[in-house]
Amino acid sequence: MSTTPASPRRIRLMLVDDHPLVRDGLRARLEAVAQIEVAGEAGSGAEALALAEQLAPDLMLVDIGMKDMNGIRLTELLSERFPAIRVLILSMYDNSEYVTSAMRAGAKGYVLKDAGSHEIIAAIDAVAAGGSYYSAAAAQALVKPQAQSFDLTEREKEVLILLAHGLSNKAIAQQLDISVRTAETHRLSLRRKLGIDSAAGLVKYAMERGWLK
Structure with missing residues (x-):
């Protein structure tokens, strides 16, 4: 007696990107694939967390540069x-800092x-199946020697060290004799360059470079 093979289970995923046009383009590309169901989309991190609880997707396709x-x-x-929920990063950045930070955070793949x-689609299939996937450019970034300070200015380095010590923007401004607004600008620049938003991440970054004792 012959049996009909079971249809492959559909992958329920969420799109997370703060640009509606990007989400629209991705949705159009992915909804054409039979085994993929776009269960929802989010334009911010906060919205993504709320929808993750409601929809419980198998996988989330996440952009790095959200506001x-x-x-x-x-x-x-x-x-x-x-x-x-497995996370696949879809980013325009291919530098080693972003790729390694994404891996440490728990991402299972990184595609440009x-x-x-x-x-x-191959990355989605691999990650949803329990594996990992890194595009050639992302994998290459991992084996390149990392720049010691990722092109940070001396002032940004000073601000990073003070942030790693737990100082507020106001305290940093007083310590370096700069305005609070300038301290905030340096902090935003660090977030943009390093892709690190947590105090623990800043401490780890500074310690790996020998900037903290």
Whole structure:
């Protein structure tokens, strides 16, 4: 007696990107794939966390450069609160700091936004199946020697060390004899360059470079 093979289980995923046009493009590309169901989309980290609890997707396709919360911090929170949800980073950045930070945060894969549809779908399949996937450029970034300070200015380095010690923007401004607004600007620049939004991440980054005792 012959049996009909079971249909492969559909992958329920969420799109997380703060650009509606990017989400629209991704949705159009992915909804054409039979085994993928776009269960929802979010335009911010906070919205993504709320929808993750409501929809419980298998996988979340997450951008790094969002305004309210970067994708690496979101990945950390998802790993803590929803360990069953696997995260695949889809980013325009291919430097080693972003890739390694994403891995440490719990991401199971990293693909660049300029990748073709076939590669993004292959990454989704691999990560949803319990594996991992890193695009060639992301994998190459991991084996490149890391710049000691990731092109930080001396002032940014000073601000980073003070942040790692737990100082507030106001305290940093007083310590360095700069305005609070300038301290905030340096902090935003650090977040943009390093993709690190947590105090623990800053401490780790500074310690790895021997800047903290």
